[in-house]
Amino acid sequence: MKEKQAWKINGFIGILAILVLAGIGFPLILTGGGSSNGSLLAGGIVLLIAAALGLSGLSIVQPNDAKVLTFFGTYIGVIREPGFWVSIPLTNKNTVSLRVVNFNSDKLKVNDLEGNPIEIAAVIEYRVLDSAKAMFDVADYEEFVKLQSETGIRHIATQYPYDNFQEDDSMSLRKNSDEVADQLAIDLQHRLRVSGVEIIEARIMHLAYSSEIAAAMLQRQQASAVLSARKVIVDGAVGLVKSAIHQLAEEGVVELDEEKKAQMVNNLMVALVSEKGTQPIINSGSIY
Template structure:
């Protein structure tokens, strides 16, 4: 009787269970999920919050973790006092000031007549009867003070408003409003008046440092068209709004590359739009409205002007040589093609090369004599 012995491999799993297949990747990391989590009796399970997965490095594969670059924070915008905004000031027509001043002057004359100190010439001019007054007493001095104060307030508050000009009124360091009206007005003489020009204005800058896309130093003269939109913020938000506008233009030129004239098509318009957008956003919080920032003259900085001039001449010379060579090659090709197609000559490879060489030398010499 023969006995057959079967050789079986030892199972990887527990006794009596199925054998686990061998791993294809030896250093693969796996996670076992409990079976009771897959078959739950709860018909309405509570939602499980999911956190964003992080892809890490797997062992043995050499794969590096993928990191997300953090977004750049937005550029901070300058802010001023939120409560500081232009509002109309309370003023009266100029007739009110004239009337108050006339009343004060008339009160002073009446008080003088009452006290009997009015000169005879004034009595004759005003056709007032002579009167023996009681002299200057406390009542007369009080009447003089009241009438004089009324006259000073009436005539001292008269002002002439002009179109395109405004006054920013300030009382003991507190903003009291803006006057944009024109004509004869009466403004409280206790208020401090600051005149500001609200017309459309343009400013032609001095040569400002800048750079092109390659980092070459430039000097740029720009024309800025602007006006004061909010007089309160322009006069009280900054020390000098014109100096602030100049600083905004210099900062924008330091961030926006400017191309020399004759560069890429549309580069000048793109630079002007970018400059206008940056300067307008920086000047808006202080009450300035910028309409356009246009580069007028662009030139190289003195320290690099000579080197860039030689570079431009060399580039123009290389471009001219390339155009001449292209023209010569086209002429030689056209000549050889015509000669062979019309059957005027029969050339082998060597003779063709010699002919091409001779024609190239001849055409180049002719181009060199005719070129300036």
């Protein structure tokens, strides 16, 4: 199915034409009924039937709505322009909303790329682009959007890990939520094209580890954060020790052999890297 425009005229002009037909038909019926001229009676009845048929073609289209017209099972077209219209008589008129709709999916429990169970939910913003497809190509386009959205969310969630612990450029659901949402929108648009629906935006609104592994994954994240912090501390300490040894040697403050340098490096690294404050031992020399 493909949307097409239905024939229509202004409703007020149609009402005027219906009143004219009725105004001519009634006198003809009265005149023909009181005389032997059957043609006047038949003409009046035809005009009244035409007026009644014209009334069946009246329709009011609200803003951001569309009237889909079918004539005894045959698709006639659609009226998109808001207003009061007269179209083909005896047509069935179904209203399809063209407004933007926000759909919040349920929290879905799926496995990410690494097999970890996670909870994920998204908000989908869409609108009907082709009313004929929405009405005739799927049984219920709103229910179709819901089911296909859940399928798309499950599919996207299995393509990426929840988090990236390798610190490389690979994508993850947590760190690259915008890119993942864009991929979700593309996937949903591909799935929903048969229903005439346009995906405006898709955003992940809930993302978390499933309850049975949340505690373990929290410990893993904390451990990863501690290791990253310790690496920064160690790198800084090494730089400070190198700078201290280089400055002592350059200014000639003290002559250090390799053993003394190793001992100094050890003491400085312990003092700089230790999480708790160190207690220095002062060597005051010997009296002998």
